[in-house]
Amino acid sequence: MIHSIDDIISCLTGRKSVYVKKVASVVGQIISTYLVIGNLVYLMAQHLTIDVNTPASWYSYIKLSESSIEQLQFWKLYISEVNVKHFSVDESCHSIIYSDASDTGFGGYIVETPQNIAHGMWVESERSNSSTLEELSAVKKVFLSLINFISGKKVKWFTDNQNVVNIVSKGNTKSIL
Structure with missing residues (x-):
């Protein structure tokens, strides 16, 4: 996932746009971590999902919104910190x-x-x-x-x-x- 995010960031640095399928792939990778990370995957992939659903074709290039870029940076910086699921979870509440x-x-x-x-x-x-x-x-x-x-x-x-x-x-x- 980090490699895919780096690839998107380098595309944005060069030509300011990225292939929709690359972004969709990263969104899929993020969502696939749901069982380990939880609802954070939906909250922190929301703008990426909106940007992916904007173009008319999977074969086009898009310019990502600032919010999507911030979400990519979040995953790049914090995936190792949020990628933790304990085998015994205390579900009790105070x-x-x-x-x-x-x-x-x-x-x-x-x-x-x-x-x-x-x-x-x-x-x-x-x-x-x-x-x-x-x-x-x-x-x-x-x-x-x-x-x-x-x-x-x-x-x-x-x-x-x-x-x-x-x-x-x-x-x-x-x-x-």
């Missing part, structure tokens, strides 16, 4: 958190210590957001409010929006999400 959003605000709490709650009202600019964006914002705001209580702990988070689970796990092509 805290369970629930969060939810409504049209007017958000809230959440830690099950083990229900006095540790976070809640608030949406500001005017947040009120017209989609339900998915509101749920994502609720997770973020509750997380930031409770960070001192969960820092260094494994947390299991519950939300009633499956899109939020997928976006947190794999990312989304919509930059706002």
Whole structure:
């Protein structure tokens, strides 16, 4: 994978574009590490995937976006650090958190210590957001409010929006999400 990434970087240095199939090959190599690395492969190959899907033909050249170049550099620098899977994995969590959003605000709490709650009202600019964006914002705001209580702990988070689970796990092509 490092050799393939180096090949792409050298193409970009010379002619500023790269053969689509080379980039698609690297994306495939990255995705194939999912069982060892986990959801990070989807998050850190997202822009590369978008760039690969842009041209009309597999036999064309593309100019990679800055975000794709940053993702290539990430994999080149950090593959040895993230390429670690322990045979015995402790799946237990230290805290369970629930969060939810409504049209007017958000809230959440830690099950083990229900006095540790976070809640608030949406500001005017947040009120017209989609339900998915509101749920994502609720997770973020509750997380930031409770960070001192969960820092260094494994947390299991519950939300009633499956899109939020997928976006947190794999990312989304919509930059706002």
